[in-house]
Amino acid sequence: MIPIRFGPDERQLFGMYHPRDGGGVSPRALLICGPFGQESIRVHRFARVLANRLARTGVDTLRFDYFGSGDSDGGDELTDLDGWCKDVHTAHRELQRRSGAREITWLGVGLGGAAAIRGARRADGSLSRLVLWDPVLDGTHYLEALGRRHLQAVAQSFGTPPESLANCEAPTDEALGFAISSSMREQLLQMVPSSLVPPSNLKISLVADPADGRISEWLRTRHRTGDDVALIPVADRFDWMAEELQGAAMVPSATLAQLFANVASG
Amino acid sequence: MKEVPFLFGPENSLVGIVTVPPRFADPSVACLLLNAGVLHRVGPHRINVKVARALATQGVASIRLDLAGLGDSEPPRSGRDGIAQSVADLRAALDLLQREVGASRFLAIGICSGAVNSYHLAMADPRVSGLFMFDGFFFPTLKTHILRRWRRLTQQPLSALTASAAQSLVNALAGRHDLGRGVSAAQTSLSRVEFERGMNELVRRDVAVLLGYSGSLVELYNYSAQLRDAFPDAPFLDRVECQYLAQIDHTVTTLAAQREFIDVVARFVKRQLTALPSPQSAEP
Numbered sequence: 001m002i003p004i005r006f007g008p009d010e011r012q013l014f015g016m017y018h019p020r021d022g023g024g025v026s027p028r029a030l031l032i033c034g035p036f037g038q039e040s041i042r043v044h045r046f047a048r049v050l051a052n053r054l055a056r057t058g059v060d061t062l063r064f065d066y067f068g069s070g071d072s073d074g075g076d077e078l079t080d081l082d083g084w085c086k087d088v089h090t091a092h093r094e095l096q097r098r099s100g101a102r103e104i105t106w107l108g109v110g111l112g113g114a115a116a117i118r119g120a121r122r123a124d125g126s127l128s129r130l131v132l133w134d135p136v137l138d139g140t141h142y143l144e145a146l147g148r149r150h151l152q153a154v155a156q157s158f159g160t161p162p163e164s165l166a167n168c169e170a171p172t173d174e175a176l177g178f179a180i181s182s183s184m185r186e187q188l189l190q191m192v193p194s195s196l197v198p199p200s201n202l203k204i205s206l207v208a209d210p211a212d213g214r215i216s217e218w219l220r221t222r223h224r225t226g227d228d229v230a231l232i233p234v235a236d237r238f239d240w241m242a243e244e245l246q247g248a249a250m251v252p253s254a255t256l257a258q259l260f261a262n263v264a265s266g
Numbered sequence: 267m268k269e270v271p272f273l274f275g276p277e278n279s280l281v282g283i284v285t286v287p288p289r290f291a292d293p294s295v296a297c298l299l300l301n302a303g304v305l306h307r308v309g310p311h312r313i314n315v316k317v318a319r320a321l322a323t324q325g326v327a328s329i330r331l332d333l334a335g336l337g338d339s340e341p342p343r344s345g346r347d348g349i350a351q352s353v354a355d356l357r358a359a360l361d362l363l364q365r366e367v368g369a370s371r372f373l374a375i376g377i378c379s380g381a382v383n384s385y386h387l388a389m390a391d392p393r394v395s396g397l398f399m400f401d402g403f404f405f406p407t408l409k410t411h412i413l414r415r416w417r418r419l420t421q422q423p424l425s426a427l428t429a430s431a432a433q434s435l436v437n438a439l440a441g442r443h444d445l446g447r448g449v450s451a452a453q454t455s456l457s458r459v460e461f462e463r464g465m466n467e468l469v470r471r472d473v474a475v476l477l478g479y480s481g482s483l484v485e486l487y488n489y490s491a492q493l494r495d496a497f498p499d500a501p502f503l504d505r506v507e508c509q510y511l512a513q514i515d516h517t518v519t520t521l522a523a524q525r526e527f528i529d530v531v532a533r534f535v536k537r538q539l540t541a542l543p544s545p546q547s548a549e550p
Contacts, residue, residue: 001338003271003281014271014283016338044306048338070308071269071283071315150519157515158481174521177311243310243517250304 001052006094007067013087014071015064017098018051026060028128029101030263033088033119035110035136037076037146037178039240040069043109045250050259057264060099064091066115069178077179081187084115089122096126103128105263110240111136117196130204131262133255134234137196137214139188146175149241176241193218204229205262207255209237232258267322270366275358279340282331282359283307284366285318291325292539295395296369298359298387299330300380302517306337310377310517313524317375320528326535327367331359333383349386356387360394371395373474373538375531376402378516388473389464396474396538398531401516403461403477404486405496413488462500469505476507476534482516507534 007013020026032047034040051061065072066087068079088106095104104126108116113135120130136142147170173180193214198204204222208215210233222229235254270284299314301307307330308315314330321328333355334342342351356374363369373396374384381402388394456464468475479487490510494503511530514523 003273003283003338005269005271014269038311041305041308041311044337045304070312071271073269075316076312153519154515157517157519177517177519177521177524179521 001048001055004094007087007090011067011083011087011090012073013064013067013090015062015091015094016048016051017095018055018061018063019099020058020060021056022058025100026058027101028058028103028105029060029062029095029099030054031088031091031095031104031106032061032063033084033091033106033108033112033116034063034065034069035112035240037069038176038243039110040065042240042242042250046252046256047109049251050256050263053256053260054263059264060095060101062091062095062098064094075179077181079179080181080183081111081115081118081191082183084112085119085122088115088119092123092127102126105129105131107131107133107259107263108135109133111142113137114139114191114196117198120198120202123199127202130198130202131207131259132204133207133259134238134240135206135208135215137191137193137218139191141214143172143175143180143185143188146180146241147171150175153241153243194221198222198227200225200227202228205232206230207232207234207258207262209234232262234258267319269318272362272366274362275334275339275355277340277343279343280331280334280355280358281307281338282329282362283318284327284329284363285322286327286367287322287325289325290327290367293327293368294370295326295535295539296363296367296372297321297326297328297535298356298363298372298374298384299328300356300374300376300383301331301333301336302377302380304336307332311519311524313377313518313527316524317528317531320532321535324532324536324539326539327363327369329359329363331355349383352383353386353390356383357391360391364393371538373398373535376400378402385464388468392471394473396476396534397468398476398478398534400478400511400527401480401483401487403456404479404483405458405461405493406486407492407495409495410486410488410492414485417484417488458496462497462502465502465506466500469502474507474534474538475502475505476509476530478509478511478514478530480514480516481512 002017004015004017005012047063051063054061066084068074068076106116113132116130151170153176206229219231235258236252238252267288268286272282274280302310318328318330332339333352360372372394374387374394375398376384377400381399384397388397493508514527518524518527
């Protein structure tokens with residue numbers, strides 16, 4: 001596992017590169033496109049465990065932080081979905097350069113799933129597959145969920161919330177410890193399942209809850225247009241917005257096994 | 267400002283990010299930003315990253331790192347116990363900063379278990395000249411318990427005031443509660459005697475100490491003068507700072523709490539820069 005910094009000077013990104021055990025050129029590689037804000041912290045350990053396992057089976061993996069998140073440059077108030085798409089391409093090229101892989105899978109997690117779908121339209125032929133884990137497909141619904149969880153988190157985090165935070169409406173410019181830029185907010189408000197159209201020749205595995213209306217709507221649309229999208233019911237209900245310190249499971253083993261099997265099998 | 271990732275430690279198994287300022291205020295001083303609980307080096311809601319970059323604007327270098335077994339660092343292979351391993355890892359971080367930026371005095375900044383680890387590092391390594399411990403060690407007093415009971419009573423409807431709640435109030439007033447062993451949020455508690463001894467030793471060595479307490483753990487800390495009441499007449503009291511930061515929660519969830527936290531840290535660090543004569547500011 002190698003910590004790296006890459007990308008253009010004005011938009012330097014941080015990543016952890018997991019070369020395959022034994023070295024050499026990897027025929028296949030995985031790029032993990034993580035979720036937003038607190039969810040990215042929540043899934044950090046999961047991503048590391050998955051990447052380590054894949055490296056042992058011969059799959060190079062790159063996990064990275066978008067500009068304005070994690071250890072990458074920039075404040076979280078500078079991040080938006082259009083920028084994320086650029087970062088996904090930057091990370092893809094870096095992974096290609098390091099691994100030599102001819103086939104690269106993108107694992108899009110949460111809002112990273114939306115970035116992966118959007119970014120895939122401009123990807124080159126080395127992008128062979130998308131795996132989407134609980135992707136965010138409806139931006140308005142997502143913003144509302146973030147707002148609700150933010151208020152809950154603040155209420156739970158204080159013994160008695162300060163006067164300034166008591167009986168507040170959910171803020172529109174932050175959620176769960178992270179700023180939401182006005183451009184991110186605007187892009188999310190415009191995002192609906194029908195706006196997320198992947199390339200037609202791309203194989204997609206969707207690991208999600210079949211009972212989620214937004215997932216099933218998107219799936220129906222994809223099937224109507226003849227896209228190759230397979231739904232795999234997610235094994236664990238992962239509480240994305242939980243604080244780790246509340247004891248939520250960090251690496252749900254059944255979902256780990258699902259994603260590992262899906263990616264490793266190609 | 268530049269940030270440089272490192273693998274370091276005896277087996278190159280620890281991961282850290284060193285933040286180097288564009289211009290040093292005092293190249294002999296650098297900060298350590300510790301893990302909080304099981305969270306990786308970015309800290310709760312990325313606070314360690316934000317603190318590191320704020321310190322860089324002040325001309326102070328820092329490292330945020332993952333202790334063995336946390337974040338991206340490999341699990342420990344030594345047979346050391348938890349505290350001993352943490353101290354070893356942190357000393358390796360001091361060594362790295364010494365090599366990379368030339369620092370010789372270090373300020374350790376820790377939240378929760380990070381505060382506990384920073385304390386143990388300072389006890390073990392004389393290079394640590396300052397500590398900011400946020401929600402580290404707690405020593406409730408009688409008044410803490412009374413205020414806690416009162417808060418519960420006033421938050422409940424009158425009809426919910428049960429006999430057991432009334433009995434609890436009586437118990438608290440009669441002094442039937444455990445004020446003995448201290449509690450640390452990381453469950454590695456020190457007794458009052460151990461803590462007082464440690465703090466006296468640190469101030470004897472001129473280590474600057476700031477203890478900060480959030481508005482979250484009101485069961486354990488809920489008024490400004492609590493530390494003074496817990497250690498009446500203790501020699502260290504007049505040599506350490508203590509701030510009850512009731513507007514800040516334990517994991518700095520809101521951006522306003524983060525700004526206030528960063529301001530507290532930045533002002534503490536700045537005071538250490540001016541506490542001793544320093545060389546002319548230098549380019550890194």
